[in-house]
Amino acid sequence: MKTDPKLRNLIILLKKxxxxxxxxxxxxxxxxKSKTAEVNFEKLNKMTxxxxxxxxxxxxxxxxxxxxxxxxxxxxxxxxAKNEKNAKLISIxxxxxxxxxxxxxxxxx
Numbered sequence: 001m002k003t004d005p006k007l008r009n010l011i012i013l014l015k016k017x018x019x020x021x022x023x024x025x026x027x028x029x030x031x032x033k034s035k036t037a038e039v040n041f042e043k044l045n046k047m048t049x050x051x052x053x054x055x056x057x058x059x060x061x062x063x064x065x066x067x068x069x070x071x072x073x074x075x076x077x078x079x080x081a082k083n084e085k086n087a088k089l090i091s092i093x094x095x096x097x098x099x100x101x102x103x104x105x106x107x108x109x
Contacts, residue, residue, distance in 0.1 A: 002030060007075065010092060021102030025092065028057035028109060029075060037109040041066045041084065047108055054106045055095060073105075 002008050007029060014026035028037065037058030048054055050068035060072060062080025071088045073095035082089065099105060 010075070013093070014096070017096070017100065019100070019102055021105070022096065024107070025055060025057050028107070029092075039108050040064050041081070041087075044070060044072070044108060048106060052106060053095070053099075053104060054108050055092065056108050057092070058109070060089070 011026045011029050014022045037056055038061055039056045040061040040063035042064030045067050048070055053071040056072060056074040059076040060074045060078065060081045062078050066084050066086040069086045071090065073090050073092050075092055077089060
């Protein structure tokens, strides 16, 4: 089990939803640190198109430049990634409140 209380509480909250999408996100967040997703803007450019909503169940890194606007729900963000103009960064909790069904969201790992 994870030791970070914020992460642990998030995993519990996601599991309580009993929706396949949120259960999958909880599984990805509960992975060992060595297998945690670390995604950069280069990868997001290749895998997304403009105005999509994506979720990164791990850390968002600031390598590269985001060429189109995205809404990105993420657990952790590097300092460089926080300054990206085209990225609207939100927490996974915020995305959960806005989209309980998990519809029209891409998982990027």
